[in-house]
Amino acid sequence: MEERRDELTPMMEQYFELCDEYDDCVVLFQVGDFYETFCEAARDVSRRLDITLTQREDSSGEYPMAGIPVDSAESYVETLLDEGYRVAVADQVQDPDETTGVVRRAVTRVVTPGTVVEDELLDDDNNYVACVVEGDSGYGVAFMDVSTGELVATTCGDEGVQDEIDRFAPSEAVAVDSGVFDDDCMVTPYDAFAPDEPSEVVEAYFRNPDALLENDAEVRACGTLLAYAEYTRGEEGEDENRDDDRLDYVNRLRRYDPREHMLLDTVALESLELFEGRRDGDTVFDVLDETSCALGSRKLRSWLRHPLLEVDGIEERLDAVEELNRRTLVREEVRELLRDVYDIERLVTRVSRGRANARDLLALKNTLDVVPRVKEALDDVDSELLGSLHGDLDTMEEVRGLIGRAVRDDPPIEITEGGVVREGFDDELDELRRVENEGREWVASLEKRERERTGIESLKVGFNKVHGYYIEVTNPNLDDVPDDYTRRQTLKNSERFYTPELKEREDEILGAEERADKLEYSLFKNVRDDVAEDAERMQKVAETVAALDALGSLAGVAAENGYTRPEFGDGHVVEGARHPVVERSVDEYVPNDASFEEAGFAVVTGPNMSGKSTYMRSVALVSVLAQVGSFVPADDAHLEPVDRVFTRVGASDDIAGGRSTFMVEMVELAEILHNATRRSLVLLDEVGRGTSTADGLSIARAVTEFIHDEVGAKTMFATHYHELTETADELDGVRNLHFAADRRDGDMVFLHEVVEGAATASYGIEVARMAGVPDEVVDRADAVVDEGHADGKETEDGLQQTRLDTAVDVNGAMNGERKDGGGGTCNEDGTERVVDEIARIDTANTTPMEALNILNRLSKSVDDT
Template structure:
């Protein structure tokens, strides 16, 4: 909306001036358009450049590293200006979008000649044709081929006085994906982390909720609040119906109010950014609660599923397992890894498909060869639906459908296909062969990037286009042919067809022949001019030819555009079927990728069932093993058994730093993830009872921006685990309690172990340096002790990275310090201090022992009173519990002290 005064115009543009004499017509137009798009950088088209002014220019100059200049004055001050060439605009847009900026693209919508006719000071009409935001881009050059580009909208509904449920609408405009889900408030952060959106849209009420402020501040996505008044439930449902042209949403399934609110917000924002273009979105699919493995944000980060802690893809689990050969497949693999399944039948179907491709090497090779030739069908289809496709997008659809037909036929040749492969084969076989042939016949071999460049319709497909091209590119031959015919008909060999700026094309003959023409030799000749020795004529035919020649290029482009529109319309009419084919190609690529990986690295098919099993034989860490393989080093495989009858077991792991505890913890969590993704796993054998929630707290760092120390971060993450883990969860904990005083930390770790055992009753791996906790193995029925083997060699140690039953005798901290390069004097002094401390401990054994303290009784009914036991009987019981052959020297000493204390107490 235009401002009413010059001062307001200046303020809207961000100039900061107090008063202005009046902007130029062009600047007034800019300010008016900028005022309507205040939250975007305005790319204002001026000839071959997009220009930015005022504060936009200053922002873009800093962000892009381009020169900041000035253009005239406004309000007595210079107007900052910078610009980017139109032909390189995508590169600059990509950088701005990557920094979280939103850009309004303002194009000239009028021919400059038309503007001049309105008056000498008239400005060419311009309009914003599109808003480019991080979550709504569609151009290949702005997108990562292997990653989804999600816009996530969030709605909510109240479920109690103090709790909300949150609806999520995830849209990828570049592919048409549209998914809805609902999560409780406690799972909102994890759901956002799973989707990993580029942009989040939500109501200003949700954005202003103090309980969520930290979440919005910490997310990597751009967050865009919308006015609550625009997001009323009735309008949200109406937008959904209008998007799909239906009278009711019943045919799509049952959605919650929060999901409909989120969907309405997403559609509102998409419509606002795409303006006249209507995004071709798939029918929304609803993800039922509990159908995917719940993984919170901290666990995702700790396990580095799709990116490392530094934000890189290289070094992540996704990078280690990706053997896909198409962009479609790479995106689907990342989606599967972000949301592993919990439905046993679906997991089994994926495993069946992978197993078949593992067994059939020829089929796997044929599929991967064909898929490698398949273009990005989904994104080409989306651009076609939005009216932004180029000739190469049409060719991509042609080639993608051609590959689909070939793969459908190849799969149909197979017998006894698993359910998933048989289903994909049927979908691929539905590709429209007639459409493929039409696209093949109509599109040239060499295609330009943009439709405005022309030349993309194949020669011979459209006679009128061929004629127009001939006139435009070879008009001399056409004119010469007409000249030869006229010369033959008049009998005048000197007849010429010429051209000048005044008359255009004309026929020139000698004076004598001209007189004959006037007397009827060529009755359709019209006299134009008489010269001293020649006469000039025109004809209806020549006039028509002249018009064709002058408009040939424009006519050729217009005719090609008409062909392009017809082809696009045919494609859009089949958008749903083509979208399904794109999904089938992606699913086939992912299955073949898993199979290729399994064969290449000798991975096994896991058994996933409804039990409480967790048995891994010779398991390996997929990422660490990949890194070691490059250096020619073998990975040491280890077993893991957390199986229980109705309740999971806890494995308490002690051992030195650098011994491999964290690797062992992570590898078992990653094996569980891979198994429920539907992949084979790095082990000799694996049986895993379905995991409903996965928690991992392995390592932590200060969060100074939130005022939290390492220990505080550790406690917050541990609290979330203990409060949410169920019997079917898998919990990975490393060094709980190490960030505070020894007794505090030991007490916390002890209590956490008891809570996991008694209350959560889940499968868990718990690594610790508190060796005192190992005594709990005798008191907690489902707790086992394990340690990492170490071999001592002279003054050093060799870490064998082998997990075995038992307890670590010591931490080998001094040896690790020596390996790390601490000065020898420091290591020697530390050794002397350690001996002194150990001596003092032996002489004053006052440190509490686990055997001296009761179990975590608050988690169980109050124990029944025990009969009194005489002192001699107690000593006898303690002696009976001691196995002298199994004690280390230190444990024997501690047992002796315990007996002395018991005797003294009696």
């Protein structure tokens, strides 16, 4: 049909014109009570939404059609977004009853993953659209939450771009290079929405962008996002009188420096399970989030993504949390009050975009009504931050009063059909409603009067939209109809009539009703516009309420779980650290200490399943939570601010990208070694696994030396390479820690307790037995271990390592003597055995590090004599 444009009906011509204009979208075209799609789009939508594909026929022929109800469109739109589509919603913008010819449609909104504002399509978290623009001094990066009006920008180098994207986790992006975004993010080419003059776009919102932003790339990124958000607003919404496309609620632009916060990249976010748990389990955020409203939850999530670095800011939050922790009654009163708070930020957005209905305004008023009570509850707070928030609680009497006077207590959802504006708000409206109501009361009493006058007991008075008011008389009673009745409609078993007086009243009622509905709609829009003028003040209230809620949640969680206030200064010591998630899922959690004062590098050994990874994560989470401003799950914590947490924990691969598990591990390791600083915290777990034992051990040793000598970061390295524990004797500032285990009645018991020193074994076979590996396999593994020891080899966790078990005394060997622990002598056969073992070493394939390890053991055996 697209090829036969000259044969299209006016309606279909209008549809295809919109499809051409919004060629990157599925156009949902309103036809009465349905949004329709046609032709190839209908086939696609029918398949994606699992709805019936029908046929439409008109003068241009027969073609496929598929539609969804207007009243329940959001759920279908959400499915299309999940399927990777943009959706252009084309509404009827003319009243069909007042239009001659085809009703005009216009795209009133473009719905995309990053620009949705409808509550049905959003959760409590921020929903960002990102823009990345390459500039002379790096990449300008901007993030915008169209549903709240938040806009932030920064400049990053090549590596920093990915870190910032990971922190904000946008659901959509406008970018030059789509490769920096993951597969879950819809990407639009930058050129498609880059405005001609980005600085003019930014200037239209913020008077002097040069004072707010640092370079042209940042200006272009912000200008592009603003232009994109304006585009998704559509041609015209309910407010057809708006002068321009400007989004009045977007009035907050913040430039930030990534170095202002602890950096948590995707690897750290995932391995620390801050927001996504394993197997759908609880996350750290789940533990902390006892907020009362969506505003607080969103704020707390933002704080957890961006822990602070500046100690004064951290201490300010900690002071507030401590006061709320101590003052239980104040905390619980505020938290209870905030349960009645709606999402003001998103309400303000809908108000400013002309999409708010009367219930939205009422929700806004009810929320603002809570503010004076919260302010009163905080009247005598001591901490600086709580005092500042108390002062920022604007009670907004004018807005509350306006909405209270204008909007009824239980208004309908539809705002064009009356029942929205409160009586007493407007004299003209009250008069029209009085005429309408008196007319209806007259009609309501008419039935009784006419029955008495005519003697027809079955006489009824009714109304329908087509014929208006009528008097209905059944056929057997038609002879008793008075002469002043005029026939209006004939039915099968009755006739419908009207009287001159009824017709007069009908004209009064319907005329007053129509005029009142139009006037009421106009009055409501005026009220909505007046409320929108205070958008910035209401957004400030939202920010304040969000911070209070987040602080109250942190204080409540601390009180409930026995968290401790951390102290900041020199040194980094944690006593009794606990993992906030794990401790809630076990009957008895064993806390452990961690200190980086005398030794900044800890080699952690011990059995599988003993808790090494959990221990390291718990230490990292103490720092993360402390810099969020939270109390921490520990008995005591004296900390230095950490600029970044690096984690290399767990195995993963990227087969589609051509990277094995080991390659992914090495890429992540390279990131750590290139970017860690003395202020960083590094967690390494089993680095070097996945290749030959010799290569893996060599890498582990070299990494240890590099971090110790060149980086100086606080580091915990969990490993089954027991040779690595020797570094504690060779490098100042390296210590050995291990997890204790015990055998009780022949069974392996993990004590989950960290103690000084290196583990004597990894107990891999015992763990295999506990895991249910068949006895035949476990017994055979035991035998292999015994054979390995007999041959001068040791098998650990399935990896066979060649080593010299016997401490060799070189002088003794030359003299035919050996140390055997029993004071015996070594004969010539023993000497030959050592010489033979050295001769079996493949020197051509032995790495320098492995050779040094062999030489080191020989050297130590000489020292022992």
